[in-house]
Structure formats: structure tokens, C-alpha cells
Amino acid sequence: MPLRVRIRAFALCALLLPAAAVAQTAAAVQRAVRTITAADVVHRIGVIADDSMLGRATPSPQLEKVAGYNAEEFRRFGLKPLGDSGTFIQHYPIARQQIDLTKSVMTIATGASAKTFRIGTDVNFMNGRLPPTDPTGHVVLLLGVRDTLNPLAGADVKGAWVALVLTASEQGVLVDRRPINAALQAGAVGMLLITNRTDVQWQSRLGRLHREAQYLGGMPVSLADEGPWLEIRDATAASVLSIDPVALRADQTPSVRRLDAVTITAHLEPVALAPLRAPNVVGMLEGSDPTLKSEYVLLTGHIDHIGTPGSGQGCVAKGADSICNGADDDASGAIGVVALAQAFSQLVPRPKRSLVFMTVSGEERGLWGSTYYVQHPAVPLAQTVAEMHSDMIGRNWADSIVVIGKDHSDLGATLNRVGTEHPELHMKPIDDIWPEENFYFRSDHINFARQGVPILEFFSGVHADYHQVSDEVSRIDGEKTSRIIQLGFYMALAVANAAERPKWNPASYEKIVLKKR
Numbered sequence: 001m002p003l004r005v006r007i008r009a010f011a012l013c014a015l016l017l018p019a020a021a022v023a024q025t026a027a028a029v030q031r032a033v034r035t036i037t038a039a040d041v042v043h044r045i046g047v048i049a050d051d052s053m054l055g056r057a058t059p060s061p062q063l064e065k066v067a068g069y070n071a072e073e074f075r076r077f078g079l080k081p082l083g084d085s086g087t088f089i090q091h092y093p094i095a096r097q098q099i100d101l102t103k104s105v106m107t108i109a110t111g112a113s114a115k116t117f118r119i120g121t122d123v124n125f126m127n128g129r130l131p132p133t134d135p136t137g138h139v140v141l142l143l144g145v146r147d148t149l150n151p152l153a154g155a156d157v158k159g160a161w162v163a164l165v166l167t168a169s170e171q172g173v174l175v176d177r178r179p180i181n182a183a184l185q186a187g188a189v190g191m192l193l194i195t196n197r198t199d200v201q202w203q204s205r206l207g208r209l210h211r212e213a214q215y216l217g218g219m220p221v222s223l224a225d226e227g228p229w230l231e232i233r234d235a236t237a238a239s240v241l242s243i244d245p246v247a248l249r250a251d252q253t254p255s256v257r258r259l260d261a262v263t264i265t266a267h268l269e270p271v272a273l274a275p276l277r278a279p280n281v282v283g284m285l286e287g288s289d290p291t292l293k294s295e296y297v298l299l300t301g302h303i304d305h306i307g308t309p310g311s312g313q314g315c316v317a318k319g320a321d322s323i324c325n326g327a328d329d330d331a332s333g334a335i336g337v338v339a340l341a342q343a344f345s346q347l348v349p350r351p352k353r354s355l356v357f358m359t360v361s362g363e364e365r366g367l368w369g370s371t372y373y374v375q376h377p378a379v380p381l382a383q384t385v386a387e388m389h390s391d392m393i394g395r396n397w398a399d400s401i402v403v404i405g406k407d408h409s410d411l412g413a414t415l416n417r418v419g420t421e422h423p424e425l426h427m428k429p430i431d432d433i434w435p436e437e438n439f440y441f442r443s444d445h446i447n448f449a450r451q452g453v454p455i456l457e458f459f460s461g462v463h464a465d466y467h468q469v470s471d472e473v474s475r476i477d478g479e480k481t482s483r484i485i486q487l488g489f490y491m492a493l494a495v496a497n498a499a500e501r502p503k504w505n506p507a508s509y510e511k512i513v514l515k516k517r
Contacts, residue, residue, distance in 0.1 A: 032347040036339050036485050042478035044335040049327040057307025058362045059278040066303050067279035070359050077345035079283030082378035090280040092372035093217035096273035103269035108240045120209045124231040130270040135189035137161050139262045144254035148438050149511045151179035155256040158187030161264045165248045168197040190227035194237045216368040280369045282358045282378045289352035296379045297496045298356045298387040301333030302363035321469040333390030334359045336485045351496030370444035374451050381451050385501040389445040389457045393484045394476040396460045400428040401484050404439050408508035409454035418490045427483045452513045454502040
């Protein structure tokens with residue numbers, strides 16, 4: 001074949017090659033990464049953590065404004081909308097209820113004797129849905145420190161009220177949802193929480209019963225907290241259950257005690273209220289590989305925080321400041337998603353797999369937005385190869401970032417390699433240094449992990465401003481935050497271009513995914 005003909009034939013073949021055969025050049029990657037700057041990150045955090053957003057409570061008009069801001073940025077970057085009716089917003093329903101305190105009671109029977117307590121006086125309704133029928137059952141006490149992955153430890157709780165002995169602090173009662181969720185999913189009819197609240201704190205809690213309660217609506221029964229959470233104090237528990245709550249609280253040894261002679265019946269009279277809704281924001285950049293573009297790498301952060309004292313989510317005013325802005329928790333992570341969307345929109349050609357960018361709400365209310373999403377996914381979860389979540393990445397030490405979940409899949413090894421390949425970032429990804437805090441189970445990524453999606457969570461840890469009015473934009477380390485987001489860019493690019501999907505460690509898959517099912 002003549003030389004000229006061979007050259008023309010080669011050129012024609014090159015034109016016919018699929019786009020995925022062309023890799024991103026180092027220069028193209030650098031141009032994209034350079035869009036992630038400290039100044040831009042701090043500016044954007046300042047937009048959604050501004051006082052005008054009133055702390056982004058779920059639900060609130062201000063949260064809708066933040067969702068609208070993110071959606072407009074996704075549109076401007078050229079993302080494909082994956083929300084409702086061709087928009088970037090996926091709304092989920094929030095059910096609302098009130099209790100008629102004049103008609104709501106709890107009865108505790110032991111043998112032939114029974115004693116009735118009024119909800120709102122002797123008993124506090126803490127959480128959960130109001131059941132359509134009066135839940136009745138004996139009592140199972142779960143005592144001591146519960147195992148993270150197996151909080152019931154084989155206890156048979158079906159048809160029972162499950163009791164936990166909890167400790168009150170000045171801020172209230174910290175409730176570990178894991179044994180509660182496990183018990184309700186195993187068929188418990190309700191939760192009885194025994195606490196040592198002071199009189200002042202108790203009266204304050206009872207005062208909240210005149211407000212409405214809210215919970216995530218539109219969910220399958222198996223995923224909803226069907227049973228109510230009722231709270232009594234130590235003295236009441238001692239008199240009607242014949243237990244010593246003080247001694248039980250001091251003994252941290254895990255154990256189970258059945259009180260088969262005790263039967264609890266609760267009647268909670270509901271008052272129906274009109275439902276509300278809250279937003280997730282979802283957009284996609286389609287991948288360049290004809291086959292792999294049907295697989296997805298999901299990048300997430302949560303846009304909500306705890307609002308103001310009037311929001312009822314735990315914000316406490318300090319002096320003249322009554323807005324919990326949540327600049328670090330989690331405007332930093334949510335804006336990280338926006339910055340990544342902007343950077344990847346500048347990258348030509350696109351990564352092989354598709355990238356989905358999502359900012360969820362309701363994290364502070366019990367992971368509502370992500371819980372709803374995994375039941376109503378915009379792209380198939382079976383084709384979602386990894387989820388990388390950013391929650392609180394704007395504070396603390398400057399040269400390393402804790403990445404939760406590194407030990408549960410080969411995403412950890414990939415991230416270690418990516419970190420080593422980019423020493424210019426001066427940002428070392430390290431393993432979970434607080435295993436006792438169980439952070440793996442405490443943010444939106446856990447909902448994806450339980451559906452079988454390998455996850456990583458980028459997390460700089462808590463600080464003195466956590467859930468305080470002092471979590472302000474002025475305290476964000478924008479330079480550090482931008483380097484963490486750049487590390488996330490390189491990591492997402494590596495996963496999106498990899499020949500194979502990430503793989504779970506078998507033992508982790510057994511504990512986290514299979515046991516959940």
C-alpha cells in the first residue's frame with residue numbers, strides 16, 4: 001500500500017475509534033483540577049451557610065433555596081438532571097403528626113395489677129410513628145454496650161417492647177439508633193427508653209409534645225420506624241418494672257433480660273396534619289465509554305443542618321447568635337460535590353463511567369434524603385459501583401484526611417495509591433482513628449453500603465463548634481478543603497476509569513450487606 005494511502009487509512013481508523021479509547025491527558029486533568037480553588041470553595045460555602053439560610057433545617061424554605069442554588073450550578077455545568085419531572089430536584093415526603101395528649105396513655109400490667117400513665121405527664125413520646133393499633137407486648141431489656149454490627153445479639157424481640165437504659169447529659173439524651181432500628185426491624189412493637197433526666201430537662205421535653213412530630217414518608221413498611229419510642233424516668237421504671245436503673249446503667253456488660261410478667265400497652269391518639277417535603281439535588285455527567293457509561297460513580301454530601309432553636313433540631317442560641325450555620329457540617333462537603341461537578345464538567349474527554357453528583361437533605365433528621373434515594377434511585381444501585389461521601393471536610397489538621405470505610409473494600413487500596421501519586425496535594429488519606437465512635441454508621445454513606453455499594457467517607461472529625469452557632473464560614477480552612485476535594489477528584493477519576501468495579505472485602509460484605517438483608 002502506498003505511504004499516502006496508509007496515512008489516510010490510519011487517520012480514518014483513528015476517527016472511527018470510540019471516544020473511550022482516548023484517555024485524558026495530564027494537561028486536561030490539571031486544567032480541570034485547577035478549577036477547585038480555596039477562594040471558590042469558601043465563597044460557595046459562604047453562600048449556603050450564610051445567616052440568610054437560617055441553618056438549612058429540614059424542611060424549610062431556606063433549604064429549598066440552597067437546593068435551588070445547587071441545581072442551578074449543576075445546570076450551568078451541563079449536567080443531566082435526574083430529579084423529578086426533568087429537574088435536578090428529587091423531593092421526598094415528610095409526614096406530620098401530633099398527639100392528642102388528653103386521650104393518650106401507657107398502661108403497665110404486672111400480674112393482676114395495672115397502672116396507667118399519661119403521655120405528656122409521666123411518659124414522654126420521643127419519636128416514631130403513631131401506630132394504627134395499640135401496641136401491646138412484654139418487655140425485653142437490652143443492657144450494656146451493644147455490638148455495632150449485631151446490637152440484638154440474637155435476642156428474640158418480636159412482639160415485645162424493647163427497653164434501653166440511657167444516660168442524660170446537659171445537652172439531653174444521646175440515642176444510639178442502631179439497636180432501636182434493629183429491634184423495630186425484628187418485629188418489636190415499640191421502644192421504652194429509661195433515662196435519668198433532671199426535672200428541668202424532663203419538663204422541657206414534655207413541653208415539646210405540644211409541637212408536631214415529623215418523619216420520613218413514602219417508605220416501605222419494612223424501612224419505617226413503625227413502633228413508638230416512649231420515655232420514662234428511673235423512678236417510674238423502678239416502681240413498675242422492679243429494676244434498678246442506676247445499677248444497670250453502671251454495668252456496661254452486654255446482656256438481655258426478659259420481663260415476661262410485665263405487659264405494656266400504649267394508646268397514642270393521632271391528629272393528622274398535611275404532609276411537607278424536602279429536596280435532594282441530583283445530576284449526572286455521562287461517561288465516555290459505550291459500555292461503562294451504564295455504570296455510575298456517586299459523589300455525595302448533605303446540604304441540611306440543624307437550623308435555629310425554633311427548628312426543633314437541637315440548635316441552641318449563644319448570646320445574640322441563634323443560627324447554627326453548619327459551615328463545616330456539612331456545607332463543606334456539599335460544596336465539595338458542587339466543586340467536583342464543576343471540575344469534571346471541564347474534563348475532556350469524560351471519564352469512562354458516568355458520574356452522579358448528589359446533595360441530600362435530612363441527614364440531621366436521621367438520614368432521610370439518602371434513605372429515600374436508595375428506595376427511589378435515579379440510576380440503578382446495582383450499577384452504582386462506588387459512593388464517595390464528604391461530611392465535615394473544612395477543619396482540623398492540615399495535612400491528612402480520615403477516610404471512613406477504607407478497610408471494607410479495595411477502594412481503600414485505590415485511595416492509598418492515588419494519595420501517593422499526588423504528593424503535591426500534601427494530603428494523606430488515613431484510616432478511621434475513632435473506631436469507637438462508629439462513624440461508619442452515622443452518615444448518608446451507610447444507606448448505600450447496606451445496599452451493596454462500596455463506600456468511602458471523607459471526614460475531618462468533629463470539633464468544639466460541632467452543632468453550635470459557632471460553626472461559621474470564618475472558621476473554614478479553605479485551602480485545606482480545596483486539597484481534599486482535589487484528592488476526591490483524582491480518586492473519582494481513578495474509579496471511573498478503572499477496568500474493573502471496586503470489590504468488597506468478603507467479611508465486610510457479610511457483616512454490613514448480607515446481615516442487613
